[in-house]
Amino acid sequence: MQGNNPLMDSTAKYLCSTYARYPLAVKSAKGCSLFDFEGREYLDLLSGISVCNLGHSHPEVVSAIISQTEKLIHVSNLFYQEEQVALAEKLSSTCSLDKVFFCNSGAEANEGAIKLTRRYMQKILKQDRFEIITLSGSFHGRTLATLTATGQDKIKEGFAPLPSGFTTTAINDEMALEQAINQNTAAIMVEIIQGEGGIKILSPAFVEKIVQSCRRHDLLLIVDEIQTGMGRTGKFWAHQHYGLNPDIITSAKALANGLPMGAVLSTDKVAPAFDAGSHGTTFGGSPLACSAALKVLEVMERDNLVEKAGQLGKKALEAFEQLQRKHPRKIMEIRGKGLMLGIELTFPGNKIWKALLDRGFVLNLTQDTVLRLLPPLVISWKHIEDFRLALDELLHDPELCTN
Ligand SMILES: Cc1ncc(COP(=O)(O)O)c(C=O)c1O
Known part of the structure; x- marks a missing residue:
């Protein structure tokens, strides 16, 4: 679920408000997918902040x-x-x-x-x-x-x-x-x-x-x-x-x-x-x-996951660098090693981040401008490519690329 959910009110009532939570309540997770209460699937590019490296419930x-x-x-x-x-x-x-x-x-x-x-x-x-x-x-x-x-x-x-x-x-x-x-x-x-x-x-x-x-x-x-x-x-x-x-x-x-x-x-x-x-x-x-x-x-x-993270990460970095060449005024820099990747935007990224979430991509925005990707090490190239295509499309929308 995104938007209003009784969980949001009860969280505010019973839990300390130490976290600026995403507008998403997760009911379950499997592999690289998160599922909300309406059964909608999201691609998890964050792994619970670099925790579920083998995917959820391996x-x-x-x-x-x-x-x-x-x-x-x-x-x-x-x-x-x-x-x-x-x-x-x-x-x-x-x-x-x-x-x-x-x-x-x-x-x-x-x-x-x-x-x-x-x-x-x-x-x-x-x-x-x-x-x-x-x-x-x-x-x-x-x-x-x-x-x-x-x-x-x-x-x-x-x-x-x-x-x-x-x-x-x-x-x-x-x-x-x-x-x-x-x-x-x-x-x-x-x-x-x-x-x-x-x-x-x-x-x-x-x-x-x-x-x-x-x-x-x-x-x-x-x-x-x-x-x-x-x-x-x-x-x-x-x-x-x-x-x-x-x-x-x-x-x-x-x-x-x-x-x-x-x-x-x-x-x-x-x-x-x-x-x-x-x-x-x-x-x-x-x-x-x-x-x-x-x-x-x-x-x-x-499963050779360390080597795979290195190879997939290198391919992803190159693909994102290509995206940067396509959007030089929107993407400042691509940084990272393996499957620890950052896409630094030239503008505050909350609208893009939210639009990606609406499209079913879960990732993190850090330091206001950096889209941080920490996907499970078992992620497939197809998943990364899906994300890249979605980001490419969203970067064409001037509404999302401003403060
Ligand atoms: C580099 C680094 N050190 C320490 C911590 C703190 O870890 P924890 O949240 O498990 O206390 C984090 C958490 O994000 C981290 O990224």
């Missing part, structure tokens, strides 16, 4: 979840659990990191990364360095520490006093990064491609500067892979496009294809800073979430 993930509920749902981290070990082993085989701390969301994973950094400095290195440098336009979460780390002022409004120990420097500005480092600096924390920030990619020169700075000043490198990870950009982790060896990476979103789950992955050098009692969570790494994530990794590997 049958093998559903059946892994069902069988796990019959075996063991939760027992707490006071006990050894085979599902946690299996998942941690599998995850560390995807990258150069050694140990995993499981939690329940992206913000919680980044909060864990921040705590791990501070504790590593204080307890292992015995230094009082604590400051974390983050980038303008970044998004790291909504807890007090992670919103302070986030490089966007609007996220921080009304939450003062904010925790100390964070500084933000301009993205892709090597000189500014150099100047931001001081004797208190402990780490640099980045997204390789800023998602919420409008699909902004770190330049190779800037990444090189980050690596050099970490080496020269003995800083930890934290990569927030919450949106970019799990194959989305055509590598399992986005930092692998640059051959980086981060000290800490954070994951969440697509890890369990829709069950809440986060993870902090760290090297054997840093991980010992989290010793018994130093950090924890009741729900993190539940056998239920772990078994879903294990199935996700198994399906991704078997």
